[in-house]
Every structure is written in structure tokens, then in C-alpha cells.
Amino acid sequence: MTPPKFSARPELGSLKLYNSGLTVDDIAARAKGHRIAKLASNENPHGPNDAVQAAMRDAIARPFIYPDPSARALADEIARQTGVEKSRVILGDGSEDLLNVLARAVLNAGDEVVTLFPSFPLHEDYATMMGATVTRIGLTPSYEIDIDALLAAASRPVRLTLLANPMNPAGLWLGPDELDALLAAQHPESLLCLDEAYVEYAAGPDYASAVERLATHGKPLLILRTFSKAYGLAGLRIGYGISNSDDVIRAMHLVRTPFNTNAVAQAAALAALTHTDEMAEAIADTLRERVRMAEGLTALGLRVLPSRGNFLFVDCGQPSAEVADRLIDHGVIVKPWKQEGFESFLRVSVGLGWENDQFLEAMARIL
Numbered sequence: 001m002t003p004p005k006f007s008a009r010p011e012l013g014s015l016k017l018y019n020s021g022l023t024v025d026d027i028a029a030r031a032k033g034h035r036i037a038k039l040a041s042n043e044n045p046h047g048p049n050d051a052v053q054a055a056m057r058d059a060i061a062r063p064f065i066y067p068d069p070s071a072r073a074l075a076d077e078i079a080r081q082t083g084v085e086k087s088r089v090i091l092g093d094g095s096e097d098l099l100n101v102l103a104r105a106v107l108n109a110g111d112e113v114v115t116l117f118p119s120f121p122l123h124e125d126y127a128t129m130m131g132a133t134v135t136r137i138g139l140t141p142s143y144e145i146d147i148d149a150l151l152a153a154a155s156r157p158v159r160l161t162l163l164a165n166p167m168n169p170a171g172l173w174l175g176p177d178e179l180d181a182l183l184a185a186q187h188p189e190s191l192l193c194l195d196e197a198y199v200e201y202a203a204g205p206d207y208a209s210a211v212e213r214l215a216t217h218g219k220p221l222l223i224l225r226t227f228s229k230a231y232g233l234a235g236l237r238i239g240y241g242i243s244n245s246d247d248v249i250r251a252m253h254l255v256r257t258p259f260n261t262n263a264v265a266q267a268a269a270l271a272a273l274t275h276t277d278e279m280a281e282a283i284a285d286t287l288r289e290r291v292r293m294a295e296g297l298t299a300l301g302l303r304v305l306p307s308r309g310n311f312l313f314v315d316c317g318q319p320s321a322e323v324a325d326r327l328i329d330h331g332v333i334v335k336p337w338k339q340e341g342f343e344s345f346l347r348v349s350v351g352l353g354w355e356n357d358q359f360l361e362a363m364a365r366i367l
Contacts, residue, residue: 011109011128014128018121037331037333045355059268091260092241096122103130119163119164154185154190165202165210167309168198169311169335183210196209198230290307315344320336334346
């Protein structure tokens with residue numbers, strides 16, 4: 001029987017399915033007995049600590065009860081640690097869910113969204129889904145953020161300026177002065193959203209989180225964060241947003257699903273926020289390994305962009321999809337970047353020491 005046809009919304013015509021990357025099972029047959037180094041999804045390979053796992057076990061014992069729709073205990077702790085009013089905290093099924101919620105809450109057909117490029121694809125896709133137009137601010141010829149172009153775009157009355165700081169996939173970041181310049185340039189009728197998914201890996205004198213400016217900023221500002229990266233909870237799908245605008249948070253609450261964070265994720269995230277010693281050790285290890293990987297790749301003659309994430313953006317000098325495919329035979333999974341102009345770049349996560357060694361050794365053989 002011929003399957004029936006049905007027309008989707010025309011705005012979806014230019015979208016592509018999100019590239020979630022390969023799983024360990026996907027490449028097992030080609031790994032030829034190698035241990036598999038999964039370095040494609042920017043996960044924290046150290047995983048959650050004992051306190052988090054205990055909280056998960058306790059929460060899963062009551063699967064028949066709906067979770068708290070407002071995640072009050074978790075929201076209270078987020079408010080305490082960030083200094084925002086708890087009414088200005090919103091939880092989501094990962095920060096990517098909140099990107100979807102944000103688009104549905106604030107964007108109309110024909111609105112303009114400004115973002116950095118190369119970008120996390122969902123920053124663009126959800127805008128396109130709503131019929132908005134996307135203005136990309138590309139990197140300079142020397143592969144730096146084009147601050148002048150970004151400030152000029154943000155100063156216009158666009159509906160939304162949305163960027164990751166640090167950037168995904170490039171790893172680049174706004175310094176404190178650049179962040180302040182962006183906040184000053186923001187048009188008062190525009191919403192500025194900063195995706196700080198990798199903030200825990202960015203700490204240092206040359207980086208500043210927008211959270212530190214939230215209380216004194218007089219224009220609409222939304223900050224998104226996730227428990228998927230440094231906190232090691234990618235499989236549970238939980239993230240949060242904080243804002244200085246009651247209007248923004250209310251609009252997002254109106255369009256999110258009522259129970260958009262499950263009870264196990266809420267319990268795990270709360271434990272993760274209040275037991276951070278082991279996470280700090282894991283971050284320190286990642287930062288050391290990030291330097292070592294960058295040095296190893298540079299020694300192979302490759303260009304590696306500076307990064308404040310738990311990943312590196314590497315120019316292979318050849319189609320990165322082919323390099324990534326050949327790495328599978330060595331038991332290594334990385335993410336070739338497919339956005340136009342960056343097809344020779346791959347994004348590689350910083351893993352455990354043995355994973356990074358396996359990647360570097362495989363790259364040396366391939367190249």
C-alpha cells in the first residue's frame with residue numbers, strides 16, 4: 001500500500017535532521033577490537049559522583065508520581081547560587097529544549113535572529129521553524145569572533161540575538177570587555193540570549209559569565225545553562241534558563257510542556273549542584289587534557305582554534321567527513337562539521353587520557 005502523503009509546514013522545507021552523531025554501537029563492527037573513544041558529543045566522560053547516583057536511585061523508586069512541574073527545590077538552589085529571583089528560573093529537558101521553548105515563545109514569521117557562525121545548528125533551526133530569518137555573524141579571516149559586526153547587528157532592533165559563549169563548535173569566547181560591549185550595544189527592544197552550556201570549562205580572567213551582569217542590566221537578557229556537560233548528566237536531559245525579565249520567563253512557561261523535566265533528572269541535578277568537588281577535579285583534568293590535545297594536533301601541522309569548551313575545533317586541511325570516517329577504523333568517534341565554509345573542520349571532545357591518546361595516535365597514522 002502506498003503511504004499517504006501529508007504536507008508539513010513550509011518553514012520546515014529548508015531544515016535538516018539534527019546530526020546527533022554516532023553511538024558506540026554504531027561503530028562497534030568497524031572498530032576492529034579497539035576500545036572505543038567517543039569524542040563527538042562533548043560529554044563529561046568522568047560521569048556523575050556517588051551523591052548524584054544515590055539521588056537518582058532514590059527518585060526512580062517513585063516512577064508512578066508526576067515530577068514537580070516547577071522543579072521548586074532545584075529552582076531554589078539555582079536561584080541561590082546565581083543570585084536571581086527564583087521566579088526568574090525556568091527548567092527544561094536540556095537547554096536545547098529551552099531553545100525550542102524560547103523560539104515558540106518570542107518569534108514570529110519575519111522576525112530577525114542574529115547569531116554567530118559557525119553555530120550550534122539548533123540556534124538557527126528553531127528560528128527557521130518559526131519563519132524567522134537568521135543573520136549570521138561569521139568569523140574573521142584569522143578565525144576570531146567578528147566583534148565589530150556582532151555589535152553592529154545587536155544594536156539594531158532585531159527580535160533576538162542568540163549566541164553561545166563559549167561558542168560551539170569553534171570554542172571561541174567573548175572576553176569581559178567584549179561581553180560588556182555587547183550588553184551596551186544591545187537594542188532595548190531586542191532580547192539577548194547567551195547560551196552558556198560550557199561555562200564551567202571557561203573560567204579565567206579572560207572570560208566572564210553574563211550572570212555576573214544580570215542584576216544590573218537594564219535590557220531583556222536570558223542565560224541558558226545545562227547539566228549535560230560538566231555535570232555529566234547528558235543522558236537525563238535537564239538544563240535551565242535565568243532572566244532579568246519576568247515577561248520572557250512567563251512567555252516561556254506558557255509554551256513549555258507542564259512536566260518538561262523528569263523526577264530523576266531533577267533529583268540528580270540538585271545533588272550535582274550541591275556536591276561539586278569531584279566535578280571540579282574532572283574539569284581540571286579536562287583543562288589539562290585540552291592543552292595536551294591542542295599541542296599534539298598542532299605538532300601534526302593542524303590548525304587548532306583556541307577553546308574555552310571541553311572540545312577543540314580542528315582544521316584537517318581536507319574534508320573532515322573523510323577523516324572522521326577513517327578514524328572509526330581506529331575506534332574513535334569525532335564530529336565532522338558540515339556547515340558551509342567549515343567542511344574541513346572537525347570538532348573533537350576532550351575525553352579521558354587514554355581516549356585522547358588513541359585519537360592523537362590515530363590522527364598521526366591517518367595524516
